[in-house]
Amino acid sequence: MxxxxxxxxxxxxxxxxxxxxxxxxxxxxxxxxxxxxxxxxxxxxxxxxxxxxxxxxxxxxxxxxxxxxxxxxxxxxxxxxxxxxxAGRPRDELVIKVAMAVAMGGVDVQAVILAQRMAAMRTLQDLTRAKRAASGEPAERLVLDSLIFKAEAEQRWLDHCEAVLREKRS
Amino acid sequence: MTVVKLRDVTRVHGDVHALKGVSLDVARGELVAVMGPSGSGKSTLLNVAGGLDRPTSGSVTIGDTDVATVKDLSALRRREVGYVFQDLNLIPSLTAAENVMLPRELDGVRTGRARTEALDALTEVGVREVADRFPEELSGGQRQRVAIARALAGERRLLLADEPTGALDTATGDDIMRLLRERCDAGAAVLLVTHEPRYAAWADRVVYLRDGEIADAAAVRLESAR
CATH class of the missing domain: 1.10.10.10 (Winged helix-like DNA-binding domain superfamily/Winged helix DNA-binding domain)
Structure with a gap:
């Protein structure tokens, strides 16, 4: 930044x-x-x-x-x-964690994903409360929206992980 | 005060176990969001909670009434429960006000009173000025507000919403969530099904369903709870 x-x-x-x-x-x-x-x-x-x-x-x-x-x-x-x-972004610990959980076997990947999902949801809830309390200035709103979109992208990726793994199992 | 209470609810369709023992309370002033992959039982949960469907086992209490003791579910629904669906079901040949009045009139409320209630409900959701326009003359956001007004008209204090932000753009979707939130803060209980995390995040509690069971729930942290 x-x-x-x-x-x-x-x-x-x-x-x-x-x-x-x-x-x-x-x-x-x-x-x-x-x-x-x-x-x-x-x-x-x-x-x-x-x-x-x-x-x-x-x-x-x-x-x-x-x-x-x-x-x-x-x-x-x-x-x-x-x-x-x-390209300058640092390595993403979550992606590495999920990849390792899948690759290793013997790890409850669903539990890893669910725990992350609930944490991400709490972050989203906090951001949404901040947005409700915000002044309504467009710059401030757009910054909060950016963080909301990022948290949302993480949720979507977790949905995708679950769907792919479910397909693999069946 | 609990508005709807589910205890160990199961619902079996044929040999599909759509719900496998779900317990959930929604209180006055509370917004609860239900998330989960398709087929996880979200819509079944909503239908059972709103008296559109009966549980196979377990109990559902709406207000003070155990649904199992009720013969005429539709009367209970009209009195207690409002619905907002993704496809809004507004009737194209009726004005916004008439759409809001219709369920009340079906319930035996006189036209004059139904109209007064409808205008109050439209005012509450911020679209009083479109009362005499037809659905096709309204924007997507306005139509959604009319549908919410219809769900809230009268004394109903339980609102069930199935993907109410449907095809709206994110800014309009945010407006709709702000509105549902305000209705909650004014005393309604709202149970919302959505697959969009950004809208679920407006809730006090987010329940995650998987294979007909509650996998986990995220509540707003205690220090920020109202």
Whole structure:
């Protein structure tokens, strides 16, 4: 997840100070990925080193603000226009676990699948409650929907595992 | 307060054991979702819980009434139970309001009162303005709301829904679930059959059926329960 590009996107709307960036980042992603303030400052100083942002003096209350540079705007444009690489995802423990359970024999695969299914359902229930309680801001809603769709995809895959294994048995 | 109670219910069709000893309670204000692969007994469970079908053994209690003691199941159903199906069964030649009124009129309620109830129910589900339009003039989401209004009109507080989000897109499906959830929070008991995890997740409890038995149930964590 790119904190760097998220912060650049916020800075493209105007100069901001660190704490403000953290609050706005969390607001626009529905507080789904909490940021700590240390991450914000570490990221800002790396981006300053890379010439993507520049210190912009202090605001009227003496807080150090950052501005986006021309190179920063180019980088942000590149980010928005490039699809996210799907191959960079880490190995999926669930897939490995189910594959191993099937390959080994002697493991109750149905029980493995059911336990996962119930856990995934509880996650979905929590996400749905968060969505019901959400403010209705489209950005926040879409972030929660993304997590809901992912949890749903896992359920579908588990359905598929059960169906394939049932066919195998009969 | 329990609205529907199933105890060790079995249902045998010929030599097929559709349900093999299911126990389940749905209380006022509770939304329970039933999931499971096709052939797992979901629809049989719904039919038995709503008095559309009688169990082979075990007991079903709707409100205060043990279904086994009832001769005329259809009267009990009309009084206590509302249904929402995937194919909505709205009658094309009747307006939205008339569709909602129909089951009440069949039950002997006078036209004037049935219309008042129908308009109240349509208001509750947010489509009062389409009362005098015909089904074909409504969007899919509006039709589904009318079907839910029909299921809720009168005093019925048990709502059975079989894939009520049917062919709706996910945003409209979410609206329908939000509506069912609100009806629950207002005191209805809802038993929902769905194969869509995203809709099941609106429930307080999700029951997973496999081969006619409850394999497991996921409840909302206690600290977040109402």
């Amino acid at each position: 790119s904190i760097r590009h998220g912060l650049l996107a916020l800075l493209s709307k105007g100069p901001r100070y660190g704490y403000q960036l953290r609050v706005e980042f969390e607001a626009s992603t529905g507080a789904t990925w909490p940021l700590n303030i240390g991450q914000v400052y570490t990221t800002l100083s790396r981006m300053e080193r890379d010439g993507l942002v520049a210190p912009g003096g202090t605001d009227d209350q003496g807080r150090a603000v950052y501005t986006i540079t021309e190179a920063g705007r180019d980088e942000l444009g590149r980010w928005f226009s490039t699809p996210v690489d799907q």
